[in-house]
Amino acid sequence: MEHRFISKKHSQNIDTVMFELPADLKQDKNIIDLSIGVPDFITPKVIIERAMQDAMNGHTKYTEPKGDPEFIREIIKFYDHEYNYNFTEKEVMAVVGACHGMYLVLEAIIDEGDEVIIHEPYFTPYKEQIKLVGGKTVILKTVEEDNFSINIDKLKALITKKTKAIILNSPNNPTGAFFDKELLNEIAKVAIENDLIIISDEVYDSFTYKEKFLPIASIPGMKERTITIGSFSKGYAMTGWRIGYVIATDYIIECIKNINENMCYSAPSISQRAALHALRLREKVQPRIINEVKKRIFYSYERINKIKGLSVLPPKGSIYHFINIKGTGMSSVEFSKMIAEKTKVILIPGTAFGDSGEGYVRIACIVGVEKLKEAFDRIEKVL
Structure with missing residues (x-):
């Protein structure tokens, strides 16, 4: 954005938001948002x-x-x-x-x-x-x-x-x-x-x-x-x-x-x-958080690898899966937009994390297994 009140060094500044949710979906109560890494836990x-x-x-x-x-x-x-x-x-x-x-x-x-x-x-x-x-x-x-x-x-x-x-x-x-x-x-x-x-x-x-x-x-x-x-x-x-x-x-x-x-x-x-x-x-508060995330991560791993066109590596760490979508024939952005529009599940295109992220999308395991099941059921249906 160029303006005389904006410094030249920031006139072409890049928006670091990793995924912009389509405006018509922002108010939809059926959205399952797996984009930003903010788990649904409340601080103990x-x-x-x-x-x-x-x-x-x-x-x-x-x-x-x-x-x-x-x-x-x-x-x-x-x-x-x-x-x-x-x-x-x-x-x-x-x-x-x-x-x-x-x-x-x-x-x-x-x-x-x-x-x-x-x-x-x-x-x-x-x-x-x-x-x-x-x-x-x-x-x-x-x-x-x-x-x-x-x-x-x-x-x-x-x-x-x-x-x-x-x-x-x-x-x-x-x-x-x-x-x-x-x-x-x-x-x-x-x-x-x-x-x-x-x-x-x-x-x-x-x-x-x-x-x-x-x-x-x-x-x-x-x-x-x-x-x-x-x-x-x-x-x-x-x-x-x-x-x-x-x-x-x-x-x-x-x-x-x-x-x-x-x-x-x-x-x-x-x-x-x-x-x-x-x-x-x-030792009192962390086990519940870590065990719940682990349950979500391994459940997601099993589900992802059963969906046509998708695959993911076995979990080693973090709260994310970087899903290979190359089998769908779509780009990362195309896939993310299609999934958002057709299933109301929000993912982040892999290209948000650099050029080599093309062919991948990231999901954050920030909701419970029941909600993850719903998300993968929706995705499996459209694929």
């Missing part, structure tokens, strides 16, 4: 109650710029207990969700023209955020035949003198790919040999179905060159609280703290209290 009641009690007790003011010290210490305890990975209070900061954390990190480390490698299909905002900070996106394509995993030789071939960082996202949105310990060790070796930074988006660390999640920062030699981004949105059903964190070396945390003081100063105090209680109560 005990988390809400304790956060609200904290608010009543006075936790309604700004926290320290890096976060509520009590919350920060709870994050440190979590990583020590779950992954035997240790860091200090100077190496972690509360942020307003993972996207905010990613932007702050990129702003802190990227100079004009620096290259950042992202594996495609990718979480849509990565590319635009890299552009906003003056960096250049370099695409590493992954393919279904390799389980959408990273090919190390292809990764090495993309590295130049301008390469500054690699963004990893495992478990992956949109493909559900999971990078095991062996692959992470290979990526770590590449990062060390080429003096690169790894930005590890670990939003879906709670949702793994084959192997236990491993933070790449915990691999020997990687702590000083890894920036970890975490979130409470999915694993604790806290999307609306907008709370996450960044773990990095102290000088990077200090830098993003200084940048953020000119943006929003600190993450919301009440949200930090809620996240603190989520961590303390995780």
